[in-house]
Amino acid sequence: MRAITTAARGLVAAVLLAAAGCGQGTASPAPLDPTAAARQRVIDTANFDCLDDRGPVVAITGAEQEMTAAIQVGTGDTAVVLLHQVDGTACQWYAFALLLAQRGYRAMAPDITSSDAVEVTQAGIAQLRKDGAKRVIVIGASRGGTIALAAAAATTPPVDGVVALSAPTVYGADALTAVAKLDVPTILIAGDLDENFAAHAKELYGLSIAEHKKLIIRSSVSHGVTLLSGDIEDTVLAFLVDPVATADAPDPA
DSSP states (O other): OHHHHHHHHHHHHHHHHHHHHHHHHSOOOOOOOHHHHHHHHHHHTOOOTTOSSSTTEEEEEOGGGOEEEEEEEOOSSEEEEEEOOTTSOGGGGHHHHHHHHHTTOEEEEEOOOSTTHHHHHHHHHHHHHHTTOSEEEEEEETHHHHHHHHHHHTOSSOOSEEEEESOOSBSSSBHHHHHTTOOSOEEEEEETTSTTHHHHHHHHHHHOOOSSEEEEEESOOOOGGGGOSHHHHHHHHHHHHOHHHHHHSOOOO
């Protein structure tokens, strides 16, 4: 019996030694990062039909770790957040974002279709700063303009400037309250043949406490993103270079 017991013990020891040797030679697989997996799902399912691939798509982490897709292109110290209209997606800004990238800017156009658009915008601003942007300017069209003003007013440290094209006073956020406490260079733009959006722009301009601000009203039916052409586009591009000087300069028209 003793011989059998000794042999059995030897067999167990050999098995354990072999198992230990295998463990030393094979690394355990790294656990999956659930955050990275969720981020990839947001990127893969983004509804941006202007893109042929997912290359320019990023995921913004917002309030309560909720993630939102955004188009992001370009590099540089100055970043521009582009907020789309209620009837569109971030693709409304894709062509302009590419233009900005060619000029040495970072451009981010997030999906702001959700009810937490202000928080999404703030998260985008924070992510751009984390990634190295030293200056951030927010541009929004229609409802995106209202969101731009509200998000800028709620962001600390403050952004470097805001442009609102055809922004309603209230639409998904309260721009009236925002401009009454937003002291950053601001440009408000609207067409006077575009329903009552010129009246909204004038009201926001009158309430704005910004030391450097400009009101641009054109005889035009164009709305939101479609206003961005000719001298208005030139003004916006100049604003990215020097918000203060551009906001203080007389309207060229």
